[in-house]
Amino acid sequence: MNDAQRFREVITMLAPGTELRDGLDRVIRAHAGALVVLGYEDHIKRICSDGFEFDIDFSATRLRELCKMDGAVIIDPNKWRIRRANVQLLPDPSIPTTESGMRHRTAHRVAVQSGNPVIAVSHSLRAISLYLGNKRYVLEDPETLLTRASLAIDTLEKYRIRLNEVSDSLTTMEIDDMVTARDVALVVQRQEMVRRVGHEVSDMLIQLGEHGRLLKMQQAELMRGFAVNRSLLIRDYMPDEYSEEKIVNRLGELDDAELLDLSLVARIIGVNGMGSEILEIPLSARGLRMLARIPRLPAHIVEAITRRWGTLSELLEVSTEELMEIEGVGPGRAQIIHDSLEQVVENSALERISSHS
């Protein structure tokens, strides 16, 4: 599990509506503070001193009561049992920390030393902080988070509309066999923007738990089909020797300014050229995006078709007889493929007429 997955896992346990979050909110309402360690493995036991050992079910009210005592509370999150309270934690004091106050310094050091999640509730600031490894996350209150998530969903919607526009216009260019690297890079760029905002929204929704239920439905609707379409586009244009995964990773590594550089995006997807002229290089799709519009067409047939007719423009010219030469394509399926491709061409022409009128 990488750091981001671990963060998501822990933040899910702390989302509003969970028993743990309820307990921490009760601590705040009681004007108290808390130091809570999640996990009671041997390496945690070794840095615990004094206090009381128990083995009782976790509940929000029990946590609040136990936090009234000095020291830390230790919870086993696998079984949701409270294992110890009133504990003095003794992490390695040489672990550097810039936190002020003993509670937060201890929380940071225990998190670094053990790798376990540690939660500190500040009595004076009335804030909940999660320490995970060397990182600290201050949990936002649900109202603020909900407002931010709604704004992010609005942004996602706008980005999605723009993505659909550039993607439709690429389809038209593909049918006319007039695609340049610029057209493809623009769609890839817009897809990456949608992915980033979608990812931010996901993080906020995890933190919101039940409070974000409606926004979650909206986000699911906006992201429907996104991953599949992105994969099809990349594979439609990448050179044979390239890997989709590497392209996706490289795009993910770009900072926001680099992502605006279309020439750089074009190079990442495998267009071979220098300077800004790279964007004028003509490209041909394999036809994967087009073939994906045909219902129930098995992957091996798509593969065989794109291998036989290397480019979409060749594919748009094939007859049903030629299609029947592909293994697994009988007269019925050949007709469906042929008609569907013809339909795509017609729809595109109609859309063009209506957008000009």
Ligand SMILES: Nc1ncnc2c1ncn2[C@@H]1O[C@H](COP(=O)(O)OP(=O)(O)OP(=O)(O)O)[C@@H](O)[C@H]1O
């Ligand atoms: N090593 C430790 N082990 C267990 N509990 C600790 C440890 N250090 C601090 N605490 C707990 O934190 C409480 C507050 O300590 P302190 O006032 O120094 O921290 P703080 O970070 O300023 O907290 P706050 O933000 O809540 O005011 C202590 O009374 C104790 O319950």
